[in-house]
Amino acid sequence: MADNAKKQLLHLVFGGELESVDDVMFKDLDKLDIVGVYPNYASAYAAWKAKAQGSVDNAHMRYFIVHMHRLLDPQSAAPQG
Numbered sequence: 001m002a003d004n005a006k007k008q009l010l011h012l013v014f015g016g017e018l019e020s021v022d023d024v025m026f027k028d029l030d031k032l033d034i035v036g037v038y039p040n041y042a043s044a045y046a047a048w049k050a051k052a053q054g055s056v057d058n059a060h061m062r063y064f065i066v067h068m069h070r071l072l073d074p075q076s077a078a079p080q081g
Helices: 041-054 068-072
Strands: 011-017 033-038 061-067
Touching (some): 011 041, 011 068, 033 041, 041 061, 061 068
Antiparallel strands (some): 011 033
16 A cells, blocks of 8 residues: 555444333344445545434434554554544
């Protein structure tokens, strides 16, 4: 990879219905909504926001962004915007 090429920082967006609004315990793992994998935080955030706003009427529905690049390369765990 060229030094000036932008590094790919993968992010996973997923969600599901929680058992309680006080904890992150999903009601049914088989019904998780895997929204997608995105090459940067900005595109993952846009997908997360659309899904979160689309489920605003269900207080138990939550969506999350997972910084996959931090899991793949723990040495690069510096915060990303």
